[in-house]
Amino acid sequence: MADAALFEFLHTEMVAELWAHHSDPGPGVSAGSRGGEEARAAPLGSAGGGSTGQKMSLSVLEGMGFRVGQALGERLPQETLAFREELDVLKFLCKDLWVAVFQKQMDSLRTNHQGTYVLQDNSFPLLIRMASGLQYLEEAPKFLAFTCGLLRGTLSTLGIKSLVTASVASLPTCE
Amino acid sequence: MSRPVLRRPEYHKINKDLFVLTYGALVAQLCKDYEKDEDVNKYLDKMGYGIGTRLVEDFLARSCVRRCHSYSEITDIIAQVAFKMYLGITPSVTCNNSSRTEFSLILDKNPLVEFVEELPAGRSSLCYCNLLCGIIRGALEMVHLAADVTFLQDRLKGDRVTEIGITFLKKLDEKKCRRRK
Numbered sequence: 001m002a003d004a005a006l007f008e009f010l011h012t013e014m015v016a017e018l019w020a021h022h023s024d025p026g027p028g029v030s031a032g033s034r035g036g037e038e039a040r041a042a043p044l045g046s047a048g049g050g051s052t053g054q055k056m057s058l059s060v061l062e063g064m065g066f067r068v069g070q071a072l073g074e075r076l077p078q079e080t081l082a083f084r085e086e087l088d089v090l091k092f093l094c095k096d097l098w099v100a101v102f103q104k105q106m107d108s109l110r111t112n113h114q115g116t117y118v119l120q121d122n123s124f125p126l127l128i129r130m131a132s133g134l135q136y137l138e139e140a141p142k143f144l145a146f147t148c149g150l151l152r153g154t155l156s157t158l159g160i161k162s163l164v165t166a167s168v169a170s171l172p173t174c175e
Numbered sequence: 176m177s178r179p180v181l182r183r184p185e186y187h188k189i190n191k192d193l194f195v196l197t198y199g200a201l202v203a204q205l206c207k208d209y210e211k212d213e214d215v216n217k218y219l220d221k222m223g224y225g226i227g228t229r230l231v232e233d234f235l236a237r238s239c240v241r242r243c244h245s246y247s248e249i250t251d252i253i254a255q256v257a258f259k260m261y262l263g264i265t266p267s268v269t270c271n272n273s274s275r276t277e278f279s280l281i282l283d284k285n286p287l288v289e290f291v292e293e294l295p296a297g298r299s300s301l302c303y304c305n306l307l308c309g310i311i312r313g314a315l316e317m318v319h320l321a322a323d324v325t326f327l328q329d330r331l332k333g334d335r336v337t338e339i340g341i342t343f344l345k346k347l348d349e350k351k352c353r354r355r356k
Contacts (some may be wrong), residue, residue, distance in 0.1 A: 006194050009226045009229055009233075010194065010197060010306075011197070013225050016225070017218070017221075062202055068193065071192075072193065085233060103195055
């Protein structure tokens with residue numbers, strides 16, 4: 001069943017339509033920073049007026065991802081819920097969940113052993129069709145918002161409160 | 176992380192659920208954004224149209240459908256190949272008029288509503304699966320066939336089955352329909 005393709009198309013369409021609906025009309029430079037919803041360090045040339053609407057769109061998308069992630073988390077088989085350590089949960093996310101959702105494993109997982117984890121995917125399926133390199137860098141956060149929410153939702157079902165942000169240095173690699 | 180990737184049955188289920196759950200979240204969000212049911216229906220149709228125009232290429236790439244000579248062949252392919260490929264179900268096809276331009280797809284099982292028990296209160300004219308209509312319409316239009324696609328019956332509204340009606344609007348031109356659906 002070609003579910004993956006269907007999900008990708010739906011996701012692309014969702015991003016396009018919800019973005020248009022929730023963003024304020026105006027100079028359409030995205031909220032500059034190379035991040036998901038968290039405003040990181042100095043934004044590069046953002047247009048002040050547009051960024052509130054854009055933040056709302058991102059949070060709408062993230063919220064939807066969160067709901068889906070929660071529901072997915074509830075449908076996981078019982079044995080996967082009996083994790084003892086946070087690291088096991090993250091490993092599960094990288095291997096099993098990512099495979100189930102995107103048909104590939106996460107490429108790398110790093111941690112500072114103090115609660116921060118960086119998951120890196122070198123060819124993120126939702127970005128891979130867009131471009132390779134630095135083109136469309138400003139558009140990338142929109143496509144990651146849903147997935148961030150998905151991860152946050154699944155983690156919350158597994159009992160972990162988290163903050164998930166994404167960053168893209170060059171397509172289709174993202175962290 | 177070099178363990179071979181086995182496609183365990185639960186992965187398949189998660190994958191399938193992902194689309195259904197995402198669709199549900201989308202409809203919920205649209206219901207928040209728009210008060211009137213007609214607006215939500217229209218929006219779903221519009222989004223489906225956008226998806227359909229791109230999905231048709233994916234479909235043609237994955238399947239090897241032969242050239243079609245009639246509307247009923249096209250409808251059969253939509254039901255037996257496309258629906259099966261993307262949603263895992265095969266609706267049955269009936270023809271509704273003698274000039275063979277109006278057809279119905281009857282779905283007795285609809286995977287999109289797997290987690291939906293009933294329509295939300297105050298949303299009785301919401302066509303939950305209107306995305307499907309838009310997708311079919313968009314896909315057909317990309318192969319130069321204009322059609323009207325709507326829900327004739329909907330299980331969520333209390334009907335016995337879910338029925339999608341396809342009405343082909345223009346006469347099928349043999350020359351235009353090259354190696355397409």
